Amino acid sequence: MKKLLLLSAALVLGFSLMLLTKHPALGLDGAEFCGSCHVMEEQVESYLHSAHRLGTECGDCHVPHSLVPGATYKAYTGTKDLIGVIRDKDPYEIKISPLGQDIIQDNCLRCHQDLLHLVGDTEKDGGKYCFDCHRSTPHLK
């Protein structure tokens, strides 16, 4: 019984710590943090030359907006990237994952839905993602 209590306390603590990664004060969504892995330099550089730098941070597009899915995804992708660097297995060319594509699409719509009120989600029914055409927004690739 006591062990179970201890275990669930640890789980709750871990979960709360994970949720904390969404707190803006920690800066875990920004280009400075994401760019601390040098492999992201090109992405950081092209972002800093784009209009999106004036209103968004990396996480605004690349991480789900809501708290629990956002923190969970951030923990997952962050750990994955960290292990990637530790194992020296970071990709030669950085490409977005299928899950990452859907997240970005949702975030495009989150801000630009007014613009798309007649069209709706461009990706529905076998359509295209926004960035299939807007290739350079905000990165080069």
Added chain:
Amino acid sequence: MPVKRYLPKKYSGVIILTAVVIITVLGAAAYQFFTNNQELQVERLGKIDANEVDPAVWGQYYPLHYQTYLQNQENTEKPSHFETKPYMEVLYAGLGYANEFNEPRGHVYTLEDIRAIDPSRYKVGASCNTCKSTQIPGLIEKYGDEYYTMSFEQINSQLEHPIGCLDCHNPETMELRISRPALIEAFERQGKDISKATRQEMRSLVCAQCHVTYYFLPGTKKVTFPWDNGVKADQILEYYDQKDFSEWTHPEAGTGLVKPRHAEYEIFLGSTHESAGLACADCHMPYMKIGNTKVSSHYWTSPLKNIEQSCGVCHREGNAWLESRVRDIQDKTKELQDIAGEAMVKAVEQLGLARQTEGVDKELLAKAQEMHRKGQWYLDYVMVTNGYGFHNPTESMNNLGKAIDYAHQAIQLAKDAMDKAN
């Protein structure tokens, strides 16, 4: 009596072992992380010398940037300012500017153009070379403050390269750097440390090394930015007034005047675009696609030449509409500037007449000249600042409005001084 332990003895070994294992694993992971997380390596043929003044040498390592730098040669026109602003000639009487004053044609022509201009324009001496060549910081280091008092030719004859890479970049890291002492010192006098500037601030500050108003400190002839009270037109005029400084006396009007110079940086501060977080480089050095890569363009010219890449990053309304908005601002600024220029010429003429009037009221005449000094300052501040008001439309219009009012006050006071002649 047994010692009471917090943990049973049989566990302590396991705990210590676990701790050691965890620390070792974390340490090894951290070590691996930092070893693998290296800056991206770009294959380089060699190293650029710390004082490499020749842009062509840098070009071997950064061919794409250099390619855009060479585009500066496309700006070949340098029409006289007097063609479009004839009033300038009257207002600058007594200065070298009245003899020849041309529109600038870009960074790669700095040496060629200063050597071709009427020599009255560089009679101050060596200081006039300060923003003309990559070699200047080295020469200032070599001669110290003596540099500023040397003759124009003593320095100019040593110059081979116009404005280039070394003026703004650290050759080793390619980071932006400030190479001109005047800007560093102006910051110090304002109690600010320029080395603390952010990357985004530096993307304007490297331009502010030269695209600012300045004067030559009386005596030492040192290039100095008059920013102690602030960088806006009224604050700079206040600075000169406090020092009782005049650059020259207008021969016809008899007014002690001060001369603003291309205050692009100053007027840009506080503008719509600056307030939105932009720097000079955002519009003047847009990201351009060359082949399969993007570089920031080093062709410094009107962003209207690349509307798509400069304005289009944020404004999606299309080239024609964007250009019409810019032209609208520039045309209206020019219209108001012409009105102010004509009014100021009339003020000069009226002051000339008043000075020739026997027994003219000295006190009123002095007041009229004070109005002329203020008015011409505000007008000139807009007139010589590149961009025809676009760098900050409201402030440009505001300054021109003041200039028109001061010109009419000067005319009226000069007339009053004549009327009161005994």
